[in-house]
Amino acid sequence: MKNITFLIVNISTSLSSLYFYLLMTKELSQITGEETFYQSLGLGLYLLLMGAGAYFIRPKELYQDKIKQLIKLEWGTLFTGATAPIMLYLYLYIVTAKGFYAPVSPQDISFIPTAIIGLIAVSFIGLFTGAQLPIFLKIGSENKNVILFSNYFGALLAGPILNHLIGLQVNLSGLIFFGIFISLSTLFGYLYLSRKFSKIWITILPIILLFFVGNYTVPLVKSFLGAYYFGLKVNHWHELKDFNKTVNSVGEITTIKSPYQDIHLVREKPLKNSLSPGNFTLYLNHKPQFDFMSSPTYHESMLFGALNLSQTLPKKVLILGGGDGILLSYILRNFPSTDVTLVELDFEVLNISKEVPALIYLNQGVLNQKDKYNLITEDGFNYIRKSSAVFDAIFIDFPYPYSDELLSLYSQEFYQVVHRRLAKDGFIVMDFPLTDKLQGEASPLAHRVTKTLHKSGFKSLLPFGPYSSFIYGEVNQRELKFHYDKMNPNLKLSTTLNLVSLKHLFKPLEKTLKPISLFYGQ
Amino acid sequence: MNRLSGNIYSFFFALCSLAYEFIFIKAATAIQGGQVFKYNLTVSLFTFSLGVGSLLSQKFINKSPLAILFRIELALFAAGLLGPIFILMSHSMILCNTFIILVGVLSGFELPLLFKLNEDRDHEVLAWDYIGMFLASILIPLFFLRTIGLGATTILISCLNLTFALSLVRSKKSIKWLTPVPIIIGVLFTYYHLEINQFLSDLYLQKVL
Numbered sequence: 001m002k003n004i005t006f007l008i009v010n011i012s013t014s015l016s017s018l019y020f021y022l023l024m025t026k027e028l029s030q031i032t033g034e035e036t037f038y039q040s041l042g043l044g045l046y047l048l049l050m051g052a053g054a055y056f057i058r059p060k061e062l063y064q065d066k067i068k069q070l071i072k073l074e075w076g077t078l079f080t081g082a083t084a085p086i087m088l089y090l091y092l093y094i095v096t097a098k099g100f101y102a103p104v105s106p107q108d109i110s111f112i113p114t115a116i117i118g119l120i121a122v123s124f125i126g127l128f129t130g131a132q133l134p135i136f137l138k139i140g141s142e143n144k145n146v147i148l149f150s151n152y153f154g155a156l157l158a159g160p161i162l163n164h165l166i167g168l169q170v171n172l173s174g175l176i177f178f179g180i181f182i183s184l185s186t187l188f189g190y191l192y193l194s195r196k197f198s199k200i201w202i203t204i205l206p207i208i209l210l211f212f213v214g215n216y217t218v219p220l221v222k223s224f225l226g227a228y229y230f231g232l233k234v235n236h237w238h239e240l241k242d243f244n245k246t247v248n249s250v251g252e253i254t255t256i257k258s259p260y261q262d263i264h265l266v267r268e269k270p271l272k273n274s275l276s277p278g279n280f281t282l283y284l285n286h287k288p289q290f291d292f293m294s295s296p297t298y299h300e301s302m303l304f305g306a307l308n309l310s311q312t313l314p315k316k317v318l319i320l321g322g323g324d325g326i327l328l329s330y331i332l333r334n335f336p337s338t339d340v341t342l343v344e345l346d347f348e349v350l351n352i353s354k355e356v357p358a359l360i361y362l363n364q365g366v367l368n369q370k371d372k373y374n375l376i377t378e379d380g381f382n383y384i385r386k387s388s389a390v391f392d393a394i395f396i397d398f399p400y401p402y403s404d405e406l407l408s409l410y411s412q413e414f415y416q417v418v419h420r421r422l423a424k425d426g427f428i429v430m431d432f433p434l435t436d437k438l439q440g441e442a443s444p445l446a447h448r449v450t451k452t453l454h455k456s457g458f459k460s461l462l463p464f465g466p467y468s469s470f471i472y473g474e475v476n477q478r479e480l481k482f483h484y485d486k487m488n489p490n491l492k493l494s495t496t497l498n499l500v501s502l503k504h505l506f507k508p509l510e511k512t513l514k515p516i517s518l519f520y521g522q
Numbered sequence: 523m524n525r526l527s528g529n530i531y532s533f534f535f536a537l538c539s540l541a542y543e544f545i546f547i548k549a550a551t552a553i554q555g556g557q558v559f560k561y562n563l564t565v566s567l568f569t570f571s572l573g574v575g576s577l578l579s580q581k582f583i584n585k586s587p588l589a590i591l592f593r594i595e596l597a598l599f600a601a602g603l604l605g606p607i608f609i610l611m612s613h614s615m616i617l618c619n620t621f622i623i624l625v626g627v628l629s630g631f632e633l634p635l636l637f638k639l640n641e642d643r644d645h646e647v648l649a650w651d652y653i654g655m656f657l658a659s660i661l662i663p664l665f666f667l668r669t670i671g672l673g674a675t676t677i678l679i680s681c682l683n684l685t686f687a688l689s690l691v692r693s694k695k696s697i698k699w700l701t702p703v704p705i706i707i708g709v710l711f712t713y714y715h716l717e718i719n720q721f722l723s724d725l726y727l728q729k730v731l
Contacts, residue, residue: 018569022562036663039561040544044659047540051652055645145577152573159566163559379555385730408555413723413730420731518552518726519672519719 003143007150009189010136013074014154015161016182017129020081021046021122022162023175027085028118030262030285031092033403038118045119046126053130059138066135067194071187071202073135076128078183082176082209084121086217091117093224097234097243169257169348173217180206180213219244225253228286229266251278254356258348261285265356280358282324284349287402290324295362298468299326300495302395303334304488305464306429308499309472309480314392315339318421320380322397323349325363332372333364341374341391343383350377381409384417392423396430401445410449411516415456419475427474428458434469434502442505444513450506452515463502467494523588528640529650531686535595535636536654538683539629542602543568543622544662545679548672549609550618552726567619568626575630582631587638588690594631595687601625603680606672610726673722674715681708 025042029035057073060066091113133151140147165175184206191197223240226232226247234240247253249269256263261284270278281291290298307313316339319327323344331338344350353359354367366372376383380398396418401407408414418428434446442450442463449471453461458473462480472480482499514520523531543564550560582590605621636647666675681704688701711718 018566022565026562035561040659040663043565044656047652047659048656051649055649145580149573149577152570152576155573156566156570159562159564163562166559381555405551405555408551413552413726416727417730514716517671517719517723519548519722520668 003140005189005192006140007146009186009193010147010150011154011157012182012186012189013070013132013136014129014151015157016074016081016179016186017077017125017132018155018158019162019179019182020077020084021125021129022158023081023179024084024118024121024125026162026166027088027172028114029403031088032114033285033287033406036404038115041115041119042122045123046129049123049126050130053127053132054134055130057127057131057134059135063139064194064196066139067190070132070135071190073128073132074183074186074190075202075205077125078180078206078209080121080124080128081183082180082213084117085172085176086213086220087121088114088117089217089220089224093220093227093243094240096224096227097232097240098237167259169259171218171255171257172221173213176213176217177210180209221255222253223247225255225264226250229253229264229281229283230268256348256352258346260346263346263348263352265352265358267358282359284399285402287399289399290326292358292362294468295326296492297494297498299330300491301465301468301498302327302397302429302431302470303330304491304495305470305482305499306393306395306427306472308482308487309462310393310427310474311483311486312392312425312427314426316389316391316393316423317341318384318389318391318394319343320384320394320396320398321345322395323353324359325350325353325367327395327397328373329363329366332366332369336372339374340372341376341389343376343378343380345377345379347377350375381414381417384421387421389421390423390426391421392426394418394422394426394428396428398431400431400433407516408518410452411518412452412456413518415453415458419457422475425474425476427472429470429472432463432465432469432471434463434465434505441507442502447506448513448516451513452517455515463506464500465498466500466502467498469502523639525640525643525646528636528643528647531690532633532636532640532647532650533654534682534686535629535632536651537658538598538602538679538686539625539632540655540658541662541675541679542598542605542625544658544667545602545606545672545676546609546618546622546625548663548667549606550615552672553609553613553618554615563619564622567622571623571626572630574623575627575632576634577630578627579631579634583634583638587635591632591635591639592687592690594628594635595683595690598625598628599680599684599687601628602683603676606676606722607725610722611729613729670712670715671719671722673718674712677711677718678708681705681711 021042025038028038028042060069136147136151137144165178184203187202187206191199191202223243226243230247230250232246232250234243251266251268254265264283266281266283268279279292282289313335317331319340319342321344322328322342323346328340328342331340350367353363398409399406401410422428432446432449434442450461453471453473457475459477460474460480461471463469463471474480482501487496487499547560547564550564601621601624609618609621633648633651637644640647662675666678684704685701688697688704692698692701
């Protein structure tokens with residue numbers, strides 16, 4: 001029985017270590033959008049410090065002393081793993097609320113301090129983990145292979161378990177609770193192995209952490225989000241304590257966790273004694289997608305800008321992304337006989353677009369009219385890979401490529417497949433990351449996207465939209481220009497002002513710029 | 523095996539093994555997306571496979587460890603070089619996970635064999651093993667994949683692996699002159715990284731389209 005317990009404790013030890021490590025890299029990736037950086041450097045530091053732990057922390061001689069060592073190391077892993085994500089949000093909250101800088105997107109979140117906090121945590125978890133295995137091998141020296149195998153088996157479980165919990169839309173405190181639970185079980189296992197049940201006090205730390213995490217994680221994350229989304233600042237340090245009251249007086253943040261991303265609905269209350277009606281914004285992974293005020297300009301520009309350029313009326317339309325249903329509603333309202341297929345990956349975006357009043361107002365409840373369009377809940381790239389359908393128009397309404405993963409949706413492989421799904425005289429129009437700082441020329445990324453589209457067979461391209469920018473593309477070579485005399489007279493003025501070519505911002509394509517490809521890291 | 527050789531082999535074999543895993547993560551993300559999920563799964567599978575490999579190695583450890591290590595490295599070279607091609611041609615996550623496990627298991631053989639060849643220097647061998655993995659985790663995703671892409675990185679790492687595998691048996695006259703050839707070829711291929719990655723892209727699209 002003792003041997004089985006020993007193996008189970010070994011499994012849970014390695015499970016808790018790798019679980020906390022993966023949790024930390026996931027949070028860092030999600031907050032900053034820098035998945036590749038944190039995954040690679042995080043793993044490297046984790047492994048390096050594992051080596052350091054194995055090398056410098058030598059197992060003690062006596063059995064009971066070894067168990068004490070394991071308990072202390074487990075405490076170290078538990079404390080670091082459970083508190084590091086909270087420390088990260090605490091740091092972000094303080095710097096944002098104190099106004100040290102004003103992030104408006106994840107790219108504005110100061111990279112170095114975030115990296116330092118996260119990577120130090122990951123390193124310590126590696127250090128404690130590395131020190132544990134030699135102690136287990138020393139205790140069970142007659143069965144080293146089995147111990148090594150069970151240790152690696154625990155590591156095997158960590159990734160799928162974390163993925164499964166993310167799939168169940170468990171929030172951060174829930175994910176940390178689970179890690180604490182594993183560590184608590186491990187500590188009970190050590191208690192059993194030591195046969196000194198009077199040492200039950202070793203479980204005090206996880207219980208304190210459960211209390212701490214349960215009470216502070218949600219308010220802390222909410223405070224950070226309040227400072228981040230509303231731009232609220234405090235003048236004095238003591239104001240940080242009651243920050244959530246200030247946030248509640250200004251607006252409301254609703255958080256929905258999906259397996260793919262964090263969704264935030266941010267409602268700004270109308271300002272007192274002002275004509276401002278307030279606003280409503282949808283954020284995905286802290287990145288703004290659209291808001292109540294600018295949504296009509298955005299969606300009208302995308303649809304009517306494209307139709308004006310093409311001078312055709314597409315019969316069969318594909319919308320990739322756009323699970324908010326707003327573009328769909330514009331198409332069906334103005335052209336009810338169009339055959340529209342909507343492909344959206346995230347079912348939670350679809351759900352909130354059917355349930356939240358502000359979104360229902362914007363999309364006119366179209367998502368509930370299932371007979372009027374075809375809905376596919378799947379990854380857009382996967383769908384067009386597998387489908388053989390051909391469309392007259394493809395509207396690509398993806399988030400801006402803030403992360404490595406999103407950049408794959410702007411790759412030449414993606415566009416080449418899109419090209420194949422497009423009818424001969426068809427067109428595409430996509431939300432286009434022109435520039436973050438309009439300084440008279442398009443950003444390097446905008447140039448790369450243009451080059452990628454060219455390489456993928458789109459011979460005619462027109463970027464447009466100084467306020468909400470898009471790019472229109474056709475396979476056929478021809479001159480593209482707006483026909484202002486044929487512009488829809490019912491468009492908002494802001495839309496009409498947005499339908500302006502931005503070709504002049506683009507320099508001739510440089511040879512040194514690489515197109516975006518799935519097979520290059522970004 | 524002398525001290526310097528032991529440390530160098532430990533370093534480069536660990537670097538190549540972990541490099542292959544990052545290459546497979548990139549290939550898996552290319553065929554199905556979901557980088558965070560793929561990363562979590564790959565790290566877990568790879569770690570577990572290392573354990574399986576070390577367990578299995580116990581059966582062979584006393585039978586000519588140098589020859590076995592050479593064969594293991596040859597197998598790793600083949601798996602690492604051909605894996606991404608098969609994954610992209612098949613678009614199969616099952617095949618991708620199979621390669622991850624295969625490389626993990628084969629890599630799991632390395633440490634016990636190196637320990638056997640470098641007796642009484644376990645700590646040094648382990649330390650250089652971890653340093654090799656640390657460098658791989660930085661260089662591959664943050665430098666090589668960004669500058670020369672998946673195809674050329676795969677060729678470079680496989681050729682590096684083969685060079686060190688051949689150097690294990692360089693005492694044989696027929697092999698001696700051959701030893702540096704793979705890494706020279708690998709470096710030369712990096713000049714054609716655009717063409718190589720275009721080939722992979724075409725292979726990928728052939729399956730898709």
